[in-house]
Amino acid sequence: MSDWKAKRFWKEASVAEAGAAYAITLDGRAVKTPAKQPLHVPTRAMALAIAQEWDAQKDLINPNTMPATKTANAAIDKVTIQHAEVADMLAAYGDSDLLCYRADAPVELVERQAEQWDPMLDWAAETLSAKLEARTGVMHLPQDPEVVEALRRRTHALDAFELAAFHDLVSLSGSLILGFAAILDARPVETLWKLSRLDELWQEEKWGEDADATALAEIKREAFLHAKRMYDLRQAE
Numbered sequence: 001m002s003d004w005k006a007k008r009f010w011k012e013a014s015v016a017e018a019g020a021a022y023a024i025t026l027d028g029r030a031v032k033t034p035a036k037q038p039l040h041v042p043t044r045a046m047a048l049a050i051a052q053e054w055d056a057q058k059d060l061i062n063p064n065t066m067p068a069t070k071t072a073n074a075a076i077d078k079v080t081i082q083h084a085e086v087a088d089m090l091a092a093y094g095d096s097d098l099l100c101y102r103a104d105a106p107v108e109l110v111e112r113q114a115e116q117w118d119p120m121l122d123w124a125a126e127t128l129s130a131k132l133e134a135r136t137g138v139m140h141l142p143q144d145p146e147v148v149e150a151l152r153r154r155t156h157a158l159d160a161f162e163l164a165a166f167h168d169l170v171s172l173s174g175s176l177i178l179g180f181a182a183i184l185d186a187r188p189v190e191t192l193w194k195l196s197r198l199d200e201l202w203q204e205e206k207w208g209e210d211a212d213a214t215a216l217a218e219i220k221r222e223a224f225l226h227a228k229r230m231y232d233l234r235q236a237e
Contacts, residue, residue, distance in 0.1 A: 006060070006061040007059060007060055007061065008057050008058065008059055008060070008061060009026075010026035010027045010029075010054075011027055012026070012027060012055070013025070013026055013051040013052075013054035013055040014026075014028075014051060015044060015047040015048055015051050016030075018030075018038065018040050019040075020042075021040035021041060021042055022040065022041055022042075022043065022044050022046070022047035023038060023039065023040050023047070024039050024041075024047055024050050024051050024054065026054065031054070033072075033073045033076050033077050034073055034077060035073075035076070035077040037076050037077060039069075039072060039073070039076070040076075041072050041161065042159075042161055042234060043233060043234060043235075043236045043237070044236075045233045045236035046068070046072065046161070046230070046233040046234060046236070049068045049229075049233055050066075050068045050069050050072055053065065053066040053067075053068055053069050054066070054069070067223075067226045067230075068226075068229075068230060068233075071164050071165060071168075071226070071227070071230045072161070072164075074164050075160045075161045075163070075164035076160070078164075079160040079161075079163050079164045079167070080160040083156075083160060083163065084156070086163055086167060087152070087155045087156045087158070087163060088152070088155075088156075090155050090163075090166065090167060090170045090171075090176065090179070091148070091151055091152035091155040091156070091176065093170055093174070093175065093176035093179075094130070094132070094143065094147070094148050094151035094152070094176040094177075095140075095142055095143050095148050096140055097132055097143075097174075097175050097176055097177055098173065098174040098175040098178070098196065099117045099120055099121055099132070099134070099175055099177055099178070099195075100121070100132050100133065100134050100135055100143070101134075101135055101137070101138055102114070102117075102134050102135065102136050102137075103136075103199075104136045104137060108202075109199070109202050112198060112202060113198060113199075116195055116198055117134075117195065117198070118134070120177055120178065120181060120186075120187075120195065121134065121177065123177075123181065123186055124177045124180070124181075127180075127184065127186070128150070128151065128154065128177075128180060129150055130147045130150050130151050130177075131144070131147060132147060132177070151176060151180075154180070155176070159234075161230075161234045162183070162231060162234050164230070165183075165227045165228070165230040165231035165234065166179055166183060166227075166231065167227075168223055168224065168226070168227035169182045169183065169224065169227045169228065169231070172196070172220050172223055172224045172227070173192070173193070173195075173196035173224065174196060175196060178192050178195060178196055182227075182228050182231070183228075183231050189224070189225060189228045190225075193221055193224050193225070196224075197217065200213070200217065
């Protein structure tokens with residue numbers, strides 16, 4: 001039984017209107033999530049992206065080639081019923097944001113962090129009304145509770161599909177601020193990903209690349225870019 005794999009049984013994947021949402025159908029039959037909920041998504045663009053994944057399957061279904069389906073399933077089966085918990089978990093990054101924890105040496109790294117991360121903290125202060133303070137070292141020092149609460153409210157305002165994408169943007173980058181910068185198009189998404197890896201990139205410059213670490217970073221980069229695409233699909237008319 002360990003070798004069993006689901007096989008393609010449909011000829012065509014399509015999109016159908018489902019009230020105010022959009023359904024994905026296989027030969028006219030509606031797709032359901034793993035929790036047996038209707039796979040209904042809020043925009044036609046998102047539904048088309050999911051349908052294309054199903055249409056692209058060959059004889060055997062490979063879930064690893066269906067990231068949009070996976071994110072939509074998570075939004076429906078998990079985030080919808082645990083919205084407050086997920087939002088609180090992500091908002092907590094604001095009190096220990098990657099961009100706030102700085103090295104004390106060497107001077108080249110200290111300067112690079114200031115040069116590249118300070119503008120993002122300035123952007124957060126202006127755009128999000130959230131002035132976070134940078135710290136030296138790795139010991140946690142709490143941020144202003146009012147600032148953390150403002151970021152929490154913004155996070156809770158995201159709907160289930162937005163929050164599912166936002167989850168990956170924040171957790172993969174380690175930064176609530178970079179997550180908001182991504183969904184608000186403050187910088188190109190590739191730039192934001194590189195900002196999240198500033199320390200690792202500096203280490204690579206200094207000591208050379210590690211093949212395994214580079215391969216893992218590429219997987220995470222693809223997931224980060226996918227999360228941004230899913231957020232944008234949610235906003236599509």
